[in-house]
Amino acid sequence: MNLAAATNENLANISNVLIYSSMAVYTLAFLAHIAEWTFGSRSKVGRTAAALTTESTSAAAAPAVTVKKAGGTAVLERPKVVTRTASGTRDVPDGPGAHGGTEKGDMYGRIAVSLTVLGFLVEAAGVATRALSVMRAPWGNMYEFSITFSTVAVGAYLLLLALKKNVRWIGLILITTVLLDLGIATKWLYTDSDQLVPALDSYWLWIHVSTAIFCGAIFYLGAVGTLLYLFRDSYESKLQGGGTPGTFASSVLSRLPSAASLDKFSYRINAAVFPLWTFTIIAGAIWAGDAWGRYWGWDPKEVWSFVTWIVYACYLHARATAGWKGRKAAYLALFAFATWLWNYYGVNIFITGKHSYAGV
Amino acid sequence: MSKTDTAADGTEPAPAPEAADAGEEKDLGSAGSQLSTAPQEDAGGDAPNLPALGVIGWARWFWRQLTSMRVALILLFMLSLGAIPGSLIPQNSVDELKVQDFKEAHTTLTPIYEKLQLFDVYSSVWFSAIYILLFISLIGCIVPRTWQFVGQLRGRPPRAPRRLDRLPAYTTWRTDAEPEQVREEALALLKKRRFRADLAGDAVAAEKGYLREAGNLLFHISLIVMLIAFAAGTLFKSEGGKLITEGDGFANTLTQYDDFKSGNLFDNDSLEPFSFTLDSFEDTYEKSGPEKGTPRIYRAHVTYSEGADGPEKKKAVEVNSPLEVNGAKVHLIGHGYAPVVTVKDGRGETVYHGAVPMLPIDSNVTSTGAIKVADGYRDKNGKKEQLGFNAFFVPTFAGAGKGEMFSQFPAPEYPVLALSAYHGSLGVDSGLPQNVYQLDTKKLKEFKDENGQLFKQRIRPGETMTLPNGAGSITFEKDLKEWASFQISQQPGNGWALIGAGAALVGLIGSLFIQRRRVWVRAVRHADGTTVVEMAGLGRSESPKLPEELGDLAGLLYDKAPGVPEPTEPTESTEPSTPEAVPAEGAEK
Numbered sequence A: 001m002n003l004a005a006a007t008n009e010n011l012a013n014i015s016n017v018l019i020y021s022s023m024a025v026y027t028l029a030f031l032a033h034i035a036e037w038t039f040g041s042r043s044k045v046g047r048t049a050a051a052l053t054t055e056s057t058s059a060a061a062a063p064a065v066t067v068k069k070a071g072g073t074a075v076l077e078r079p080k081v082v083t084r085t086a087s088g089t090r091d092v093p094d095g096p097g098a099h100g101g102t103e104k105g106d107m108y109g110r111i112a113v114s115l116t117v118l119g120f121l122v123e124a125a126g127v128a129t130r131a132l133s134v135m136r137a138p139w140g141n142m143y144e145f146s147i148t149f150s151t152v153a154v155g156a157y158l159l160l161l162a163l164k165k166n167v168r169w170i171g172l173i174l175i176t177t178v179l180l181d182l183g184i185a186t187k188w189l190y191t192d193s194d195q196l197v198p199a200l201d202s203y204w205l206w207i208h209v210s211t212a213i214f215c216g217a218i219f220y221l222g223a224v225g226t227l228l229y230l231f232r233d234s235y236e237s238k239l240q241g242g243g244t245p246g247t248f249a250s251s252v253l254s255r256l257p258s259a260a261s262l263d264k265f266s267y268r269i270n271a272a273v274f275p276l277w278t279f280t281i282i283a284g285a286i287w288a289g290d291a292w293g294r295y296w297g298w299d300p301k302e303v304w305s306f307v308t309w310i311v312y313a314c315y316l317h318a319r320a321t322a323g324w325k326g327r328k329a330a331y332l333a334l335f336a337f338a339t340w341l342w343n344y345y346g347v348n349i350f351i352t353g354k355h356s357y358a359g360v
Numbered sequence B: 001m002s003k004t005d006t007a008a009d010g011t012e013p014a015p016a017p018e019a020a021d022a023g024e025e026k027d028l029g030s031a032g033s034q035l036s037t038a039p040q041e042d043a044g045g046d047a048p049n050l051p052a053l054g055v056i057g058w059a060r061w062f063w064r065q066l067t068s069m070r071v072a073l074i075l076l077f078m079l080s081l082g083a084i085p086g087s088l089i090p091q092n093s094v095d096e097l098k099v100q101d102f103k104e105a106h107t108t109l110t111p112i113y114e115k116l117q118l119f120d121v122y123s124s125v126w127f128s129a130i131y132i133l134l135f136i137s138l139i140g141c142i143v144p145r146t147w148q149f150v151g152q153l154r155g156r157p158p159r160a161p162r163r164l165d166r167l168p169a170y171t172t173w174r175t176d177a178e179p180e181q182v183r184e185e186a187l188a189l190l191k192k193r194r195f196r197a198d199l200a201g202d203a204v205a206a207e208k209g210y211l212r213e214a215g216n217l218l219f220h221i222s223l224i225v226m227l228i229a230f231a232a233g234t235l236f237k238s239e240g241g242k243l244i245t246e247g248d249g250f251a252n253t254l255t256q257y258d259d260f261k262s263g264n265l266f267d268n269d270s271l272e273p274f275s276f277t278l279d280s281f282e283d284t285y286e287k288s289g290p291e292k293g294t295p296r297i298y299r300a301h302v303t304y305s306e307g308a309d310g311p312e313k314k315k316a317v318e319v320n321s322p323l324e325v326n327g328a329k330v331h332l333i334g335h336g337y338a339p340v341v342t343v344k345d346g347r348g349e350t351v352y353h354g355a356v357p358m359l360p361i362d363s364n365v366t367s368t369g370a371i372k373v374a375d376g377y378r379d380k381n382g383k384k385e386q387l388g389f390n391a392f393f394v395p396t397f398a399g400a401g402k403g404e405m406f407s408q409f410p411a412p413e414y415p416v417l418a419l420s421a422y423h424g425s426l427g428v429d430s431g432l433p434q435n436v437y438q439l440d441t442k443k444l445k446e447f448k449d450e451n452g453q454l455f456k457q458r459i460r461p462g463e464t465m466t467l468p469n470g471a472g473s474i475t476f477e478k479d480l481k482e483w484a485s486f487q488i489s490q491q492p493g494n495g496w497a498l499i500g501a502g503a504a505l506v507g508l509i510g511s512l513f514i515q516r517r518r519v520w521v522r523a524v525r526h527a528d529g530t531t532v533v534e535m536a537g538l539g540r541s542e543s544p545k546l547p548e549e550l551g552d553l554a555g556l557l558y559d560k561a562p563g564v565p566e567p568t569e570p571t572e573s574t575e576p577s578t579p580e581a582v583p584a585e586g587a588e589k
């Protein structure tokens, strides 16, 4: 064995160690999140219920222009913008987050986020060393897709956090699925680091596969938002209808953002990623034209990409059509993500087509 | 968490135009109209309730339904569901052999599937019906929307509604500046911010983000371009396969293809004239490690010439890099070995000499094939006969006595040819097409060895297998050739499909990322002599930045027309505010 090959094998081993280490760190982050949710449940969050039951009298209009008398001279504030909700939308404040406003919960939440940052760095290093060990894009088989997938999802989440978006509520679910994804990847999908078969040896691999993984990871965040929206929405309508949700539901759901916020969150994510997903499919078609002599041939992978694309288009249409907003659109969004997942795992594993590169 | 920011997060900053139209028509007037050109949804669009609708009435009703967004949504969903079976059931258009296998394995399902055209989903009547309806709907949707949009571009932004404080984002203050001056400042400011702004009565009306609509229309029109390009491609395409052994060539005429498929409107004369020769095939494989044997390089070196007899040019055809001649593409599909053999008959005369392509059956290129000597053979008594050999070829033999006759490595490190010999009639004259890689042994007799078994032998390059009883011999020549198979395809419309896809993408980005919104600024003199400035904004429901933008604009205008204290008690608003109104700090981040 020559020296270069040995170095590469070393790098591949380092990559494996890093991936396992990131799993360990994520596990700690998972536990910290659990602690956050547990301590958070001790707070009395009656906010949502209050907002929905006592006909928001307290939310009376604030003055548009206020004048503060400071030391005798009138100091004028700039005009404030007053917003009004659409008729038919519930006027509910967002929940306080997993920590429920408790100091201890918040501390554990912060620990969880810090651990997530660490886990992300370790995992990203694992992906990078994997790429270096073969000197190519680390997207040649399903193991590599999976580790990149969770890295991107966590990275996007941390980026949103860094941009001060209200997304910490997603932490626990995200870390749980990241652990699941890495577990499946290391246990069942593992393939030794190696070169690509000639069909995959193209610069389109960089373009098409990287955007595909990226879209999937971001769509995933959107899907989590949608799922939580559905729960939170039933919770809110139950409260609105005068019902009393179970204690567990109240404890967990009251701490989430309002249904309207969750819905908006997932819409924005899905709408923002849709053009990139469109581009991914176009890039794939161009590649197929180079590799197989036809840009579209209804190969199973192509069929399912088409299906996901159409269902996401359906979802966007639903949002623009009056009677289909809200829950119906949310079901479509979940279905859309389910088709994406199936295209990713199901088609690679259960269906043979030209895209049989899963390495499993 | 303070109350102010919960409100900012928890409220929808702006109503959807539909909601605005429905609930607050009297307040908003036409202000919210046509913020998008999306067709209005009929409230009770289920069935026409007029008793005597007549043919034209029904046709109009049907058309209205078909071009409504709701039906577009349903058709889209049906299209996605309809595409699914084609990925689960083998398709003729993808792999006919798989379809045959499936039909043999599922005799009860097959007739049902055939009735439902499930082996040809993407050209089936029902699938076509869905997408044709969808595209009629699309055209029926785009045309009026385009007119409407052109009308909006020609017209002016709608005038300010009477009650600006009813709009989703609103602000107001008092100033000493003259109303006319405030309006002029507002007009200049909005124009500078690239709004289309207009002075109408006591208010300025402005609108921005028309490109959203343009993008949306471009996107939907591009879908039609793509569909037409794809349809044309399918109708006019041709696609065929050809297996070529090193040294041999191909000219692009119908008779030279091994197999050939074409679209319904394809015309044989449209085959692009060109020819090429396979000079050599280069392949390398992983020599060690867990993926030993995985191919690394596949490269077919060809010499080609365009037209009937153009100048010769060289090209290395690889999997991702086809040879292109005026729109015809030659793709490398597969490769294998073609051992060169020489067959001599009973009188010692050479009756066959050539390379015999073998078909790989595993990834280490264990291959099977048949050698057929149809003409010229005579046995030692001079009797005319035909010879056939079943052949098994491995590029790397494990070694005598070591298991089966399977290859250990895809490169020819220790090639061995295993032959079993037959004589009699090959059955090639029966008129039925015959598989060149298989021997039809029905009318053939086995050559026997001394034990009365089928005569067979393994030979290495340079070795000769001598048939029993002086029936002749077959030699495995030292010169082992490789073959490559190519797919030669022509599909018009690719360029248009690509243009359509690119335009669709651009349109989509415009449609999803550009916000269309309206801003009004009203300035009127109050009874006490000051000027009341009111600003309001209206966007679509997904315009999160609208309150923020309005705040920005208000700030700039405020600098030009600074506020004065309220004459009445502080903390009271100038206009009677609506109870639903809640304070917000611009939009959420």
Ligand code: HEM
Pocket (backbone or CB within 6 Å): A310, A312, A313, A316, A317, A320, B036, B037, B038, B039, B066, B067, B068, B069, B072, B076, B134, B137, B138, B139, B141, B142, B216, B220, B223, B511, B512
């Ligand atoms: C070939 C099938 C179609 C696809 C893939 C498709 C896709 C899309 C997508 C992705 C959007 C989102 C862009 C946005 O939200 O601005 C959209 C918007 C829209 N589509 Fe389609 N569409 C199709 C057919 C149709 C048809 C048949 C109609 C008319 C009946 C239609 C009318 C609209 C309208 C009015 C909007 C804009 C909605 C809005 O203003 O938000 N589409 N379409």
